[in-house]
Amino acid sequence: xxxxxxxxxxxxxxxxxxxxxxxxxxxxxxxxxxxxQEQCEMTLGEPDASGSPSCRGISSTCGPTEDESCCNTRxxxxxxFNRVADSRYPxxxxxxxxxxxxxxxxxxxxxxxxxxxxxxxxxxxxxxxxPNDTGWDSAWDxxxxxxxxxxxxxxxxxxxxxxWGKAESRLPMNCVSWYVAxxxxxxxxxxxxxxxxxxxxASGGAEQxxxxxxxxxxxxxxxxxxxxxxxxxxxxxxxxxxxxxxxxQADLAGSVGEWLLDYAYTSLVYPxxxxxxxxxxxxxxxxxxxxxxxxxxxxxxFTTTSAAGDTVPEGELAxxxxxxxxx
Numbered sequence: 001x002x003x004x005x006x007x008x009x010x011x012x013x014x015x016x017x018x019x020x021x022x023x024x025x026x027x028x029x030x031x032x033x034x035x036x037q038e039q040c041e042m043t044l045g046e047p048d049a050s051g052s053p054s055c056r057g058i059s060s061t062c063g064p065t066e067d068e069s070c071c072n073t074r075x076x077x078x079x080x081f082n083r084v085a086d087s088r089y090p091x092x093x094x095x096x097x098x099x100x101x102x103x104x105x106x107x108x109x110x111x112x113x114x115x116x117x118x119x120x121x122x123x124x125x126x127x128x129x130x131p132n133d134t135g136w137d138s139a140w141d142x143x144x145x146x147x148x149x150x151x152x153x154x155x156x157x158x159x160x161x162x163x164w165g166k167a168e169s170r171l172p173m174n175c176v177s178w179y180v181a182x183x184x185x186x187x188x189x190x191x192x193x194x195x196x197x198x199x200x201x202a203s204g205g206a207e208q209x210x211x212x213x214x215x216x217x218x219x220x221x222x223x224x225x226x227x228x229x230x231x232x233x234x235x236x237x238x239x240x241x242x243x244x245x246x247x248x249q250a251d252l253a254g255s256v257g258e259w260l261l262d263y264a265y266t267s268l269v270y271p272x273x274x275x276x277x278x279x280x281x282x283x284x285x286x287x288x289x290x291x292x293x294x295x296x297x298x299x300x301x302f303t304t305t306s307a308a309g310d311t312v313p314e315g316e317l318a319x320x321x322x323x324x325x326x327x
Contacts, residue, residue: 054107054188062101062170063237070107072100073326074248079205083270085305091196091274094129097326098193098201101236102251102258103184106169111184115148118187125186127194128327129276143179143314154316161318170235172256174321178288178313181259181322190324192261194278195289195308197325203304204246210303212245212252227254227302228295253293253302256321260289264310287312294319
């Protein structure tokens, strides 16, 4: 389930390391030493038993019963559906995997511990199903923090709501720019999902669910059992399984919004046809999409019929986090 990713660090020999947690629990402190040298030098082709380098040394404590890997990923069977439930905008996506949980603070600490040696290389992180996706552009290198200190400083975007520095390592990571989100997913063996992929998973594919959890698809029931929409952020998967989508992803609505690969659709009109498509044309301000709504948003942001929001890619918001797609 690895994408054609790559990162700038020196490749190390991780042979024999699969399944062997390394280092301490990265959820202990925001400024902890994090991963070991081997963890930081491991190649993407040799993840540990969790399937992702970001979960090395992290106990399986995510989910409603606190016994799942925070790096759990679920298959999404491809097909055709209508974006924002509008028959004018059909889209087809191929089979892919989408992480069950939003990226947690604990997982991100492992990334920060290895930074900047794990910055992406040119062409990495592309969607192999989309011939128009060229992956990471080397021109974006300058948009990444220069070193680990700069990265950590960038994560302090809002003192009351930022998760960086919190004690609970299972909180969804926020305050990351689009560039940092892209870099994390490449390092973790994945990529950012496209708008079409994310909407497909949240809609339950051809079921065209009103909310990710709607069953039947037209059910408009929404309450605190389904999503984190008020108050403080909670550990990922706290509303699972009640709030899960058809394919098993948690927190597709509420919690934090999630960065997407696509540039913003400034006209709010989706392209047709769309076969594993994404918007690779930058608007004048270069804004990128994020979707799913966040704590404090109005109820309309949580439906699968609401269009994605957008922010300049260097934006670091307490309301926006990330989730990775994989093959």
